[in-house]
Amino acid sequence: MAPRPRNSRLRRTLFAALVTAAVVVPVSGAARPAAVPAPAPAALAPLGDATSAELDDRYAVNREGIRAAERMAADHGDRGRAAALHAMADPARHFLSFDGRDGGRTAEVFGDLAQAGRIAVLVPGSDTSLDRYERFRAGAVALQHELGGRAAVVAWLGYRTPGTVSPQVLTADRADQAAPELRRFVDELSAAEPAARTSLLCHSYGSVVCARAASGLRVADIVLYGSPGTGAGSVAGLHTGATVWAGRGAADWIADVPHVRLRLPFATVGLGADPVSKGFGAHVFDAGAGGHGDYLDPGSVSLRNIARIVSGQTPQTPQTPQTLASEDRHA
Template identity: 55%
Template sequence: MATAVIVPLSAAARPRIPAPPPASLAPPTPTTLRSTYEANRANAAEAARMADAHGDRSRAATDRWMAEPGRQLLTFDGRGPGQAVEVLGDLLKADRIAILVPGSDTSLDTYGRLHKAALALHDRTGPDTAVIAWLGYETPGTISTTALTPTRADRAAPHLRTFIRELRGLVGDSTGIALLCHSYGSVVCARAATDLDDIDDMALIGSPGTGADSAAALHTSARVWAARGTDDWIGMVPHTRADLFGTTLGFGPDPTSPSFGAHVFTAGPAGHSDYFTPHSTSLNNLAHIAQGAPSEVSHA
């Protein structure tokens, strides 16, 4: 507990990395999508210059990487831990869209891991499926009190909900949308999906729980999937929930438990960070979910 408190306080004491405010843009339309990408790349390039001037060469390198030609950024914010929403593939031509929602310890400084996962999924699904890496919130640290409470998820959920609705407005009703939610990201997805009819599938992988007692309690019309790799340490975390001095700790039942009521699929020997490993059982099944092919998913 001492470590959980000291680590976030120490991080908060570090100077925040300077960057311009995000580009002020209206929700993209088919005719403005390209200019949206261009504006956010320009913002990332300016963030790189500011980080360089600040002496943070590591962040400057990340920002420059994000600003490279061809990157398709729907949003970018280089301030502090940073946020970004990136598209792999063609949103306007895709039959299906998969949105990857990451868990704890994801920031611009570790964004490469999320990008690698999105790229692996896109390579597996092919051009008919677009993949979106959604780092649209400030994630908690794994070793912190924030990772034990729904506070960050409660803050993030309205942003994810708004993003999905704007995405639906961009691509129309005929395009299927799947949420693939990893670790703490499954708490974010559960909060955002309640009474949201714009998603078709939601997969919870390596989940500490969702804050709900069952799939039905999520109040979503989406098919709810769940999986945990046999080598994932999250299986050793107690799936409980308790109120302590007005704060909720824990997230309740394991989504892979029979009583939760999700469609449980196999993830093979995946560890907590291995669900998108190329050629793995977990990635193959996540690709089928992303493609809207439930009959191809192998069940546990």
């Protein structure tokens, strides 16, 4: 029998170590963001025609909810959370939804949604919460600036994200819980803005959420970047009519996460095929030289190409195909 290829052994060893670390190492953050109390949000009707007046009313209601959560966090003694909420309550900021409980659920708008001809919905990956929101927000700001004109970006933090080192990040469980909420949000947004071209932008574990929500979703594009996998073996497994794009920065550590699925006695772990591999079937775009958190950095190749996709334009393809690198790494 021929010896097993060295990179295959390395892949399995790394994956075994990742599983062991996630399952055995205590998750110190388990009680962290969720432990800060917050009031129940005000009941809001589904988004209607998304006129400027209706949106302003909705933003005002959520602003009051943020201020109430700020007061409760301050009374609880969490100055960091209170400070973050104080910044969110700035009248210049616009939230379609806000719930401060269980680490936080928000949908913040950048740009004029009432006039938008192009809408990008950002879905974040692991370790994103009210306490770690600013980097997520900074990416949304940069993308809206890159798009300019009649474009709006919605930063959708609509689920409890897993920790980067946790059992949950190795399975699709959190994504399965999040997908109905994402589907409901996008459907409501599409109904309110039927003429707008809407794209779903999915970073890291967020790509698993998008994959679980993809079937029948009314979006033009689904963009997967920094993805550990989607839980599906190919684009066909997403059951979507949207154009599916995938990109990975040259310095992104996610490339070293084995793209496999293993059935263990207690769970199925691993997120399956690499979205930038040839076999997955996505359109691969050039994501530049950046790392895992750099995709929406101002001036980056990845930001420019993601903005082109949102605008309905063709992005640059990698000069050195990532598909070959992926296949060599994970063969």
